[in-house]
Amino acid sequence: MKKEIFFKKSIVVGLSILLGTSLIACGGKASGNSSKANSSTNSSSTIYRTLDQIKESGTINIGVFSDKNPFGYVDEYGKYQGYDVYFAERIGKDLGVRINYVSTEAANRVEYLETGKVDIILANFTVTEDRAKKVDFALPYMNVALGVVSPNSKVITDLSQIGKDEQVIVISGTTAELYLMQNNPEIKLQKYDTYANAKNALENGNAVAWANDNTEVIAYSLQNEGYTVGIPSLGSNDTIAPAVTKGNTTLLNWLNNEIKSLGQENFFHKDYEATLVDTYGLEYENSLVVEGGVIK
């Protein structure tokens, strides 16, 4: 009997020791590999880091897309590139800090800000009323509307053409998903978590069309033969802006001033010419770029 009790106890003790040590061991390993930039969040009472705390730490965490060419992607040398990243690089330079890029997905951008795991989201983030309740948007730096791309064999030019049994591809957490759910609840949606998967699905013919930001679908149809943007502008015209954690006014004000002063040197036009011109050509430059945070 004594032996059994000893046996039981040793299992319990063993379990807890193993769990404890293994977690500590992994913790050491995991944190060693990633940046230490987040460490100061623990000590402060707010979830976000103020402008001074970011400057003090020497590193800013910026959430960008890593698979959304040409806005945020990773080149063959492992370097982040794109329209959003070009701006992010400038932010890092003007703040005098290093940048730690965090690879985000459309569906987790708000969550990253709400938990302070990134300081700024610069991931083609469309300003919506709903999102503005959860995060603080800075001044816009780009225009966007929704668009629908479909194969040339059956170009959809109006949403009413979509049959009862047909599906439309959207990416979870995007404005396209929200718009269709609210305004066209009768359309069946096929939801994907990543851009790469949504594109594969369209090419495999899993659905009749793909609804997304018009920049995305225009670029897609220009790059891929056999696809046409039948609906180039759906819903209201929106803007794309950087976002910070709700209440992080020091960082928000700095960003707004930064965007205003960058307007004087036509920074976002240079950004467009460096990153987007290959995809959209010069004809979309003035309609897509918002300079100095002023919408015309």
Add this chain to the structure above:
Amino acid sequence: MFSYVKDLGIDVLFKGHNFLRLMGGLLVTLKISLISIAISVALGLAFGILIQKKNIAVRVVSRIYIDFIRIMPQLVLLFIVYFGSTRVFRINLTGELSAIIVFSLWGIAEMGEIVRGSLSSVSNHQYESAEALGLSRLQTFIYVILPQSLRRIIPISINLITRMIKTTSLVLMIGVVEMIKVAQQIIEANRMLSKNAAFGVYLVVFILYFLICWPISVLSMKLEKRWK
């Protein structure tokens, strides 16, 4: 030969450091899965033995734990641990650590169930015979019950282990850039230049997953044969 490589869209892997990047992603996948598997096997064995005990409290708590982990999709668990820990406790876990915690919790629960099932499948007369031979309870467990159970545990746990390795692809949702995410980045960066990149890169990813999981299956088959 090269034209095949191009048709399949594998050529994008030879651009710049792309292949090394994919291997780096593979290392992240392996690191998360191997650490989680090691923790799951060790603690899962102990947990399986523990929940076999007749103690009501132990049974209730472990039942709730197992069912909770089994019902929750792994993606939800990842979000709860990665974002939830920051929201509720203000602890900032890295994506990799969160992944290891989630996969270990999952592995321990599943492994515990496997061990419990195998232990209880050893027939009663084995216990009685051991007692008749004058073995103590601990001796009975170590020399009689455990060896018989292990034979049943191995094949089912191999299934669990390969499932865990494949499910690690979900960690891209909490910002961890592992093999699948690197593959998607490479495909996307080359969307304009190489249309078949998706096919070629995923083909290579498939082969890499196969190369990890296949030796594990072979090992389990060998072990099964030897113990027959």
